Structure formats: C-alpha cells, structure tokens
Amino acid sequence: xxxxxxxxxxxxxxxxxxxxxxxxxxxxxxxxxxxxxxxxxxxxxxxxxxxxxxxxxxxxxxxxxxxxxxxxxxxxxxxxxxxxxxxxxxxxxxxxxxxxxxxxxxxxxxxxxxxxxxxxxxxxxxxxxxxxxxxxxxxxxxxxxxxxxxxxxxxxxxxxxxxxxxxxxxxxxxxxxxxxxxxxxxxxxxxxxxxxxxxxxxxxxxxxxxxxxxxxxxxxxxxxxxxxxxxxxxxxxxxxxxxxxxxxxxxxxxxxxxxxxxxxxxxxxxxxxxxxxxxxxxxxxxxxxxxxxxxxxxxxxxxxxxxxxxxxxxxxxxxxxxxxxxxxxxxxxxxxxxxxxxxxxxxxxxxxxxxxxxxxxxxxxxxxxxxxxxxxxxxxxxxxxxxxxxxxxxxxxxxxxxxxxxxxxxxxxxxxxxxxxxxxxxxxxxxxxxxxxxxxxxxxxxxxxxxxxxxxxx
Amino acid sequence: xxxxxxxxxxxxxxxxxxxxxxxxxxxxxxxxxxxxxxxxxxxxxxxxxxxxxxxxxxxxxxxxxxxxxxxxxxxxxxxxxxxxxxxxxxxxxxxxxxxxxxxxxxxxxxxxxxxxxxxxxxxxxxxxxxxxxxxxxxxxxxxxxxxxxxxxxxxxxxxxxxxxxxxxxxxxxxxxxxxxxxxxxxxxxxxxxxxxxxxxxxxxxxxxxxxxxxxxxxxxxxxxxxxxxxxxxxxxxxxxxxxxxxxxxxxxxxxxxxxxxxxxxxxxxxxxxxxxxxxxxxxxxxxxxxxxxxxxxxxxxxxxxxxxxxxxxxxxxxxxxxxxxxxxxxxxxxxxxxxxxxxxxxxxxxxxxxxxxxxxxxxxxxxxxxxxxxxxxxxxxxxxxxxxxxxxxxxxxxxxxxxxxxxxxxxxxxxxxxxxxxxxxxxxxxxxxxxxxxxxxxxxxxxxxxxxxxxxxx
Numbered sequence: 001x002x003x004x005x006x007x008x009x010x011x012x013x014x015x016x017x018x019x020x021x022x023x024x025x026x027x028x029x030x031x032x033x034x035x036x037x038x039x040x041x042x043x044x045x046x047x048x049x050x051x052x053x054x055x056x057x058x059x060x061x062x063x064x065x066x067x068x069x070x071x072x073x074x075x076x077x078x079x080x081x082x083x084x085x086x087x088x089x090x091x092x093x094x095x096x097x098x099x100x101x102x103x104x105x106x107x108x109x110x111x112x113x114x115x116x117x118x119x120x121x122x123x124x125x126x127x128x129x130x131x132x133x134x135x136x137x138x139x140x141x142x143x144x145x146x147x148x149x150x151x152x153x154x155x156x157x158x159x160x161x162x163x164x165x166x167x168x169x170x171x172x173x174x175x176x177x178x179x180x181x182x183x184x185x186x187x188x189x190x191x192x193x194x195x196x197x198x199x200x201x202x203x204x205x206x207x208x209x210x211x212x213x214x215x216x217x218x219x220x221x222x223x224x225x226x227x228x229x230x231x232x233x234x235x236x237x238x239x240x241x242x243x244x245x246x247x248x249x250x251x252x253x254x255x256x257x258x259x260x261x262x263x264x265x266x267x268x269x270x271x272x273x274x275x276x277x278x279x280x281x282x283x284x285x286x287x288x289x290x291x292x293x294x295x296x297x298x299x300x301x302x303x304x305x306x307x308x309x310x311x312x313x314x315x316x317x318x319x320x321x322x323x324x325x326x327x328x329x330x331x332x333x334x335x336x337x338x339x340x341x342x343x344x345x346x347x348x349x350x351x352x353x354x355x356x357x358x359x360x361x362x363x364x365x366x367x368x369x370x371x372x373x374x375x376x377x378x379x380x381x382x383x384x385x386x387x388x389x390x391x392x393x394x395x396x397x398x399x400x401x402x403x404x405x406x407x408x409x410x411x412x413x414x415x416x417x418x419x420x421x422x423x424x425x426x427x428x429x430x431x432x433x434x435x436x437x438x439x440x441x442x443x444x445x446x447x448x449x450x451x452x453x454x455x456x457x458x
Numbered sequence: 459x460x461x462x463x464x465x466x467x468x469x470x471x472x473x474x475x476x477x478x479x480x481x482x483x484x485x486x487x488x489x490x491x492x493x494x495x496x497x498x499x500x501x502x503x504x505x506x507x508x509x510x511x512x513x514x515x516x517x518x519x520x521x522x523x524x525x526x527x528x529x530x531x532x533x534x535x536x537x538x539x540x541x542x543x544x545x546x547x548x549x550x551x552x553x554x555x556x557x558x559x560x561x562x563x564x565x566x567x568x569x570x571x572x573x574x575x576x577x578x579x580x581x582x583x584x585x586x587x588x589x590x591x592x593x594x595x596x597x598x599x600x601x602x603x604x605x606x607x608x609x610x611x612x613x614x615x616x617x618x619x620x621x622x623x624x625x626x627x628x629x630x631x632x633x634x635x636x637x638x639x640x641x642x643x644x645x646x647x648x649x650x651x652x653x654x655x656x657x658x659x660x661x662x663x664x665x666x667x668x669x670x671x672x673x674x675x676x677x678x679x680x681x682x683x684x685x686x687x688x689x690x691x692x693x694x695x696x697x698x699x700x701x702x703x704x705x706x707x708x709x710x711x712x713x714x715x716x717x718x719x720x721x722x723x724x725x726x727x728x729x730x731x732x733x734x735x736x737x738x739x740x741x742x743x744x745x746x747x748x749x750x751x752x753x754x755x756x757x758x759x760x761x762x763x764x765x766x767x768x769x770x771x772x773x774x775x776x777x778x779x780x781x782x783x784x785x786x787x788x789x790x791x792x793x794x795x796x797x798x799x800x801x802x803x804x805x806x807x808x809x810x811x812x813x814x815x816x817x818x819x820x821x822x823x824x825x826x827x828x829x830x831x832x833x834x835x836x837x838x839x840x841x842x843x844x845x846x847x848x849x850x851x852x853x854x855x856x857x858x859x860x861x862x863x864x865x866x867x868x869x870x871x872x873x874x875x876x877x878x879x880x881x882x883x884x885x886x887x888x889x890x891x892x893x894x895x896x897x898x899x900x901x902x903x904x905x906x907x908x909x910x911x912x913x914x915x916x
Contacts, residue, residue: 100689100805101836102696147640153701156640159617174890180801180836182605182614182871184653185879185886186913187895191649195642212697231558238560239670242742243611243701284700288746343638347558378559378638413640421643428643432632436902437645443901444894455644 005062008042008084011052016043016090023085028078029070030135038065038079043090047165047173047204050086054202054449055171057084063452066198068140069111071132073339074418076144076197076454088139091204094118102210103162103179108139108203115208124210127154127246131326139203145195147414152376153246153282154211156414158194163207166193168200169445179207192444197416198451200444214282218293221321222300223273223308227350230275233305234346234376237279240296244289247280249325250375252353255383256324258370264330265323268310277375278325331370331383338396340382344409349380352403359399360384364392369399379413401427417455425455463520466500466542469510474501474548481543486536487528488593496523496537503548505623505631505662511544512660512907513629521910524656526598527569529590531797532876534602534655534912546597549662552576560668561620561637566597566661573666582668585612585704589784597661603653605872610834611704611740612669614872616652621665624651626658627903637665650902655874656909658902672740676751679779680758681731681766685808688733691763692804692834695737698754702747705738707783708833710811713841714782716828722788723781726768735833736783789828789841796854798840802867807838810861817857818842822850827857837871859885875913883913 009017023041027033044050057064065079067087072078079085088109095105099122106115113133119126128141130148140146142164146157154160163178176190193201224230230250237245253274260267269276283289300306312318344352353371360369366387373380384396401411401424411417411424425434434456441448441456452458467475481499485491497520502508515522523537525545530536537543546567553563557580564573571591577584586599588606598604600622604615612618621636634648651659682688688708695703711732718725727734741747758764770776802810811829818827824845831838842854859869859882869875869882883892892914899906899914910916 098803098805100693101803103803145642145646147642151640155613155617156642158646159613168890168894172890174894175888176891177866178868179803179866180868180871182609182801182832182835182837183868183886184603184605184614184872184874185868185870186875186883186891187654187658187898188603188616188649188652189891189894191646192894194646196645200645212693212700214700215697235558235670239673240742242670242672243740244742282701284698284702285746285750288743288750292743292746343640345556345559345561345637347556374640377640379640408635408637410636410638410641410643412643413638414642416642417644425644428641430633432626432630433634433644433647436626436632436647436650439901440645440898443897 005040007056008040008053011049011056012042012044016045018043029072031073032078036079037081038083038085039081041085041087043087045090047167050167050202050204051171051173053086054167054169057449058170058447061447062449064449065451066143066202068109068137068143069132069135071136072140072144072418073341073415074412074420076416076418076451086202088137088204097122097124097210098179099124101179104208104210105177105205106138106208107205108137108142110138112136112138112141119210120213123213125213126160126208126210128157128160138206138208142194142203142206143196143198144416147374147377147379149247149249149374151374152248153243158191160209161190161194161206162209164190164193164203165205166201166203169447169450174201177205177207181209192440195416197418197455199441199455200450202450214284216283216286216289218281218290218311219278219318219321220297220309220311221268221276221278222306223269224275224277224306226274229305230277230375231346233277233300236296236300236305241281241292244281244283245279246282248376249278250373251276251325252371254368255331255370255372258331258368259324259328265327266320268321269308273308278321325372328383334385334387336386336392338384338393340384340400341379341413341415342400342404342409342411343377343379343413344404344407346375346378348407352407352409353380355403356382356400359403363395363399364388377413397424419454422455422457463498465514466498466511469507469514470500470502474503476501487530489531490536494537495539496541496543497539499543499545501545501548505625508544508625508660508662509629509631512625512627515542515907516628516905519905520907522907523909524601524660526567526595526601527590527593529594530598530602530876531799531873532870532878534874534876534909544660546595546662555580555582555668556637557582559637562666562668563635563663564596564666565663566595566600568596570594570596570599577668578671581671583671584618584666584668586615586618596664596666600652600661600664601654601656602874603872605832605835605837607705607707607832609832610706611701616649618667619648619652619664620667622648622651622661623663624659624661627905627908632659635663635665639667650898653874655876655913657899657913658908660908672742674741674744674747676739676748676769677736677776677779678755678767678769679726679734679736680764681727682733682735682764684732687763688735688833689804691735691758694754694758694763699739699750702739702741703737704740706834707736708831709734709736709783710829712826713789713828713830716789716826717782717786723785724778726779727766731766736779783830786841792843792845794844794850796842796851798842798858799837799871799873800858800862800867800869801835801837801871802862802865804833804836806865810865810867811838813861814840814858817861821853821857822846835871855882877912880913880915
C-alpha cells in the first residue's frame, strides 16, 4: 500500500494526516461500508492549508478526492488506492450570523443540521433541507448544488449561496465572499464551483442566505386516484397557498405500501390508494394560514382532487408522516437496488413513469419499481429492485433513462453525475455542452487532479 | 466610413443588414441620442443566422456588439465605428407557455413587458420587473442578470432562467434549453452566459420560470425618521408578511423632494420626512392578506417605526406612488448627472450613505446627491449632480466608490460593469477573481470578438 507523502503531512497540523491504517478504519461512504481506500487522508483546518496541499498535488500530478459528509449518491467521493483525500471535517465552524442582512458565514465542513440549528437559535431560517441533514456538509451541498424538500419555494443550493471561497487546482485561493443579494460586478465566479462536484475547485467557506423563521406551519398527507388529480391539487395549492407552499412530495402507492405496514412505518392513511402526497405550508400569520390551509383542503375534497387526508396534530405526528417519505429503508429488503434521480416536465410525468414501470416489469419477473419525488420540481426518484441477485445496474439504467430522452429530461435532477452516471451524461447534455464542460475543466484544472474522472470524464 | 461587408449581409434576410446610413437613423442608446455609429447592423432572425455571423466574424477578427433594448446603464451596448452590431429585434417571439410546468420559451429579442403581458393572459406571472420594462429585452435581462423591483422575493434574472440557447464566439450554438426547476446533469453551462454582458456568447432564446398570478396585491407609501426605523420596518414585514413581500424600495427625503412638487409628481405624503418607502405584498388570499397588511401597518405606527402612510385605493393611485420611485426625470434638471448602482450589507448602509453625501458636498458647492434603491436587497442607487458644468465623472466615482470598499460592497449591484465601471472592478473583485474572469474570456472567446473591452477589459 502506498505510504503517506511526508511533504503533504507537513501542510496540516499534528494528527491531521492519516495514513492507510488510520483512515482504513473509516467506511468508504454512507452507501458503502467497506474500509476506505486511499493513499492518505488529510484534515486541513483552513483554506491556506488546502492551498498548500493542492499546490503540491498539482505540481506532482497527485489526484485529490474531496470529502464532506460522504452521503453522495453517485460515488463521486469514493477514493481509489492512489488518491489523496481531503476531508473538510476540521473546517466546520459557523463563523457569523447577520440577522439584519440575513446571512451566515460558514466553513465547508459544517454539517447542514448544525447550520440549520445555529441559525434557528438566532431566530432565522436556513431552508436547505433533506434526509441526509445530519451528515451532509455545506461544502458537499454546494459542490453538488443539493436540492431537497424545499426547492419549490427557496430554490436549490445555488440560490442560497451568496458568496464562497474555493481553492483552485493550482492552490490559488479564490475568495468571492459576497454578502449581498445582488452583485453584478463582473462574472459571478462562484457559479463555477456550485454543482461542479469538486472538479473545478475545493469549496472551503460560504456565505449563505437566510430567511426569517416562519411563524406558522401546516402539513398534511393526502391521497389521490390519478396523476392528473395530483397535478390539479398542486396547481390549486400554487394558486391558493402560493408563496407559503414549501414542500410537495409525491409517493406512488407502491412506494407507500413498501415502506408502511408490518415491517415499516405505521400507515396514517389506508394503504390502498394509488397516490399519496405529503406537503408543507409555512407562513407568517398563524390563524389566517391555518384557516386558509383547512379551507383549501376542504375544497380539494369537494373538487374531488383528493380522496383522503390526515393533518398531524403534533410535532411527533408531523415527523411521522415525513418519515414515510424520507425513511425508505423498510422498502429495501431484497437487494440489489438501483436509485434514480431524474427530472422532466410535470406534464410528461405520468406517461414516462408508466414506460419505466413497463420496462422494469418486462425485464425481470418479480421486479419492483417504486416511485416518489419532489413532484413540484419535476423531480422523481425511483428505486428499481430486479428481485434477483446479480449486477443489473446497466439494464436498470436503460429501463429508466431510455424513455427519458424524448421528454428532454435530466438523468440527474439533484444527485449529480459523479462516476456513476458518467456514461449517461450525453442523454441530458448536448455535444456542445459537454465540449464546453471539458474546456472549462482543462482551463481550471489543467493537470486533472481534482476529483478526476467525475462529471466530465478523463 | 467603413462599408458593409457583403459576406455578412448574405447571412441575414432581405433588408436585415443595415449599412452606415440606415442604422445611423437610430439613436445610440436610451441615454445617448446621438446617431448610432457602427460598421454595419445585422438583424438576424435565428440562432443559425447568428452562428453564421459569429463564425465569419471570429475568423476575420471582426468585433461584434450585441444589442437588445438599448437601456443598458453602463455603456456596454454602444458600438464604435469599427464594430458590427447584432440586434436581436427580429428574434422576439414568445414561443410557448406551459402552465403546468410553469415555463415560457421566448426569443432573446422579446421585450420584457410583452413577455409579462403574454404570460398574464395565460393566468401566469413572470416576476422580473423594472422601470425599463417597455424597452428592455429578455436577452439583455439575461446578459446583465437584471434585477429590478421584485428581487427580494423572486431573485435576479439568474433565478428566473431555467434554460437558454446561446451562440458562442466560434459560431457553435450552445443549446441548454432545460425546462425543469432541477437539473444537476453536469456543469450548469447557462450560468456562464447569465450576467457576463454578452462577452462570452450571444443569448438567442431562453426558458423562463413562471409563477401563478397572485390573487391579491397591497401597496403602501410610508414615511420614517431614520434608517434604523426603515430597517426595523423591513424586519417586521419580513417576519409578518414574509413570503408575500415582493418589493421594498427606499427613497431618501432628498430624492422624494426632488421628484415631487411643482415640476414633478404630486406628493401623496408630506415632503418633509427624512425617509420614504414604497412596498408591495402579493398573496393568494385577498381578505386575509388585506387584513394582515393593514394590521401590520397599524402596529408599525404604534411601534413608531413609521410616522405617516398612504394606501392607494385604485390601480391609478398605485401607479402614482410607484411613479415617484420609478420616474426620476423631474430630479434631473441640472446636468451632468452620474448614476450609481452599488450594494452593501444593509447594516452598513446608513454610515456609508453619510460618507458619500459628505464627499459630494465637500467636492462641489451646491452639489446634489440623491439616494434611493432596493433597500431589502442591499442595493442603492445614487444620482450625483455636481451642480456645475464639466466632466466630473471620475471625481464623482471616487466620492461614491472610495468609501464602499471597507464594507465589502459592490460597485455594481445590477447594472453590470460594461465599459463605464471597468476601472472600478478591482474595488469589488479580487485579483484572483479577475484573473479567472480573463481566463474564461480567453477560453470562450479567444479572438476577443464579443463585446470587446466590456467587463473584463482587453
């Protein structure tokens, strides 16, 4: 096994350069429990330390994998034996919260939930949210332009980042720590580092946009008989709850049945409906908001958009209906599973899902395809379970991606491309776009040391 | 005068290549009524025609200036005698409006107001809005990442563009016409063309994000005695009107007095107050929204945040209070005037404005500095009027920009850099950022033909 480069270990503090044995005690990722493999793992504590590391790696052609909370879904952060790992875990400070300006300055290694909670203690709100909140880091959120459950109202991570600091491949520290909502002084350099999955630079710090904490919140779990009814209900909420609607998550009946029942969550609604939606409204006027929410729900019954509904009466009940959406582990009983994260125009969703289901059923006897997602964002997740042992990843990909192209859909709504989806990138990007991506990669990382092979290939 | 290149005129339809005489009948820009100077003006009708023009210009090193509605504030679109002009005016179609997906496909030359109105006829809402709405084009809005009065709620143009098509310097058509809210399949190439002021490509088409039309709207004009009270009132609205607050515009008393009165607008409130704010809430629940709006206004009186207020009772009255903010012509009686567009953290605004005013008063006897802006976005506009004849642009710039640096402010919140602010770019961007900008420019436009000299210099 390769040994630790002593030059590199000098760039970080005592005990912050882990050799093969030390980092081997860590799992590879959230999804892969085998011991992490890498030449070395460095835990720098500042952008300057990252700059020294990258400067050296750039001059020696040493590949570097940057790691945050290891919840990446597309194997982007899993190192190989010859890679040096930079973990941002020792850069996890929440540096400043400005309530008047509505901004927080945080380091890249800060865990999302810690940021959410620190901001909440100041009476403010950071709306980025997703199931991985307890592990994922702000740096990883930025690198992948993370989405999650509040995109409908607040946008993706890109919309919530006002400024950032990143270290480029040659060790240049690119400080672009803008704190204003508006800044058109020159090209907006931070956009390059958001969503490029660590291939153009290592994000070390960011200025986040905060919102006031909502004074009211209502949630409900409802059931429908058709995708048209779901679309009709979404339209009604967008007109009548409008700016207060912050989450709208669809679950196909098959998903709901797979995660509830004997070995799963307690079902708050009958398990026999074709479609379920869990949604959230957040507002500033508790009485009026609650009245409006209930009125809209009642009308939706009368208009036959929904056929059943439950409104949680406590924080625990709210948590319980969201657990059905967020904790899908009860469905994962018979591996292998393949997870997807596509997006397409909402009007084409029903036809597309039917095609995917048909493809999966045709390919394997006893296969399962369960579907859920951020409907209002045009974003669906699938779990495809062939129901037999074997490596069927490519077959499964074809079932999902082949019908997507005709709708101008994306093979990755929010997870990114990483290594896993590289061969499918041409499904969603034109040759001109891919050539421009490569051209940017060559310009910003001419020696190809940053997360090599990810997103743009080699 | 240089003659029209016949190769170029062959790329566009009959009558769509204007020679020196024909385009000389046009004014240079909204701000400059002298006849436009250029080698030729071409009016292509498609991305393919633009591609042919750029391919030819790229191979011959011919500089190209792209024009939309000519309302640019930083002389970015004013051509010189040796430039070829591409006007997008013949690419002005509104191609498709998808109500379910909440998207509109439009050509770059479509005038903003036409897009707003076409979308409204379908019961939808495109929230980008500014005083220049009747002239400015979507392509120009995208090229400058335009801001305007609804940024607080809906973000800048960047947040409202889901996809775009641009022609690159070498004639490559970069089609990235994504229609989904979420698409993380590879680098987000459209970000390069948004806000780069036409220096990296010519935008020809875009997919815009639409919202449902708000069912309710309330406006008010209020008066305050201090910036602290304005900040306190903004905070109250952000907590208590929250997601419904869509505009919040501050006017210093001096601005209000300059645009109202004998030769100006009728003043709906006394002209003696130190600060005025005009603001808008848009919601989905007319009765509850109106009650909430009035309750918050009453409380703001009781809490001494505001000292006077008027609520318009008709669309005409609403228009009238907004005219005070948007139509500043009554203030512009004694040229020269220099217009600014800075941003800085809200908490530093009061100290900064006092410094600018002191600088202006110290520099010229009888000078006027009037201040207004998108307060909630941290964005202020100044008109500096030295009160004497002469070219004082640089002196005036120093009065405004010198105190800005210490606050990490931006010399351009929304207007861009163009040619006018080029020398001030290092005030708001680090050397590393500027070098990266240049590196991008070299990569995407190696012969420097696109809007040469703008934003990144030569």
